[in-house]
Amino acid sequence: MTIAKLSELGITHLPDHTELPDSDGTFVKNFQEHPQSILLTDSVQGILQQIHSDNQYCIGQDCGIYWRLTEPPERGAEAPDWFYVPNVAPMLNGQFRRSYVLWQEYVAPLIVLEFASGDGSQERDNTPITGKFWVYEQAIRVPFYGIYEFSKAAIEVYHLVDGRYQQLTANERGHYEISLMGVELGIWQGQYGNTKAPWLRWWDAQGNLLLTGEEKLQLLAPQLEQEQEKSQLLTSQLEQEQQKNQRLEERLRQLGINPDEV
Known part of the structure; x- marks a missing residue:
């Protein structure tokens, strides 16, 4: 200087x-x-x-x-x-x-x-x-x-x-x-x-x-999409199980059985 x-x-x-x-x-x-x-x-x-x-x-x-x-x-x-x-x-x-x-x-x-x-x-x-x-x-x-x-x-x-x-x-x-x-x-x-x-x-x-931040996101996009699809599938399976359990409980009540005591 x-x-x-x-x-x-x-x-x-x-x-x-x-x-x-x-x-x-x-x-x-x-x-x-x-x-x-x-x-x-x-x-x-x-x-x-x-x-x-x-x-x-x-x-x-x-x-x-x-x-x-x-x-x-x-x-x-x-x-x-x-x-x-x-x-x-x-x-x-x-x-x-x-x-x-x-x-x-x-x-x-x-x-x-x-x-x-x-x-x-x-x-x-x-x-x-x-x-x-x-x-x-x-x-x-x-x-x-x-x-x-x-x-x-x-x-x-x-x-x-x-x-x-x-x-x-x-x-x-x-x-x-x-x-x-x-x-x-x-x-x-x-x-x-x-x-x-x-x-x-x-x-x-x-x-x-x-890579820039945007390029990293683009690179991860397919992986993130797969993870999202997997999460959605698990959510759907969980909902199906819940619905199945609800139908079973309703059937038990119709038979005079309290499902909470089974």
Whole structure:
């Protein structure tokens, strides 16, 4: 994190997430970004809850990470399309974060993902201070950085080693191992929501696709249906037995026999 001289900026204290802009006024690049972020978040929650039994983690989606003080303030931030920060409280003082402020938090994101609608040149920009690649590598020092190009349905993943990013090689499944999370990242071709397309997704360390809540329900649907049918059959059998017992009791009463004394 870099902080310019406060006197030069006319700042008398370090602003927190409630005092900094939560948007730079730019549009989302395409309609896939929003569902793509939700897909990543929904499917990885189970893994993160295993890692963080105390629920101390947060996920940002198109939220600013402030790493230096500038004027205007938003020039000192990068807004990844998706990122995960371990070992931090999900809220601050009972409030949802409006942005992630490094001089307030201190813990850097473990992984940052950018969804490139263009040729990825902005996401690979290594220009000191202003380039995204440089900021994630040299300033914020994010351990894993992924660049997903929608047009190519391709993902590049970089790992910070000795202060520099090294591009990872895909494993035999075509996935990239995010070792500190115990997961793999790759491209999945299929339907999510109402759209069939290539999607950026997670797998576990054994190569099993991490499912969303809805996908889990769909997978369990046949089993649940069988259990429901079994329950209905048992209920029907119980009702038949009750009716049979009622007829028997009525017959005994007709014969002058109290069924309660039999």
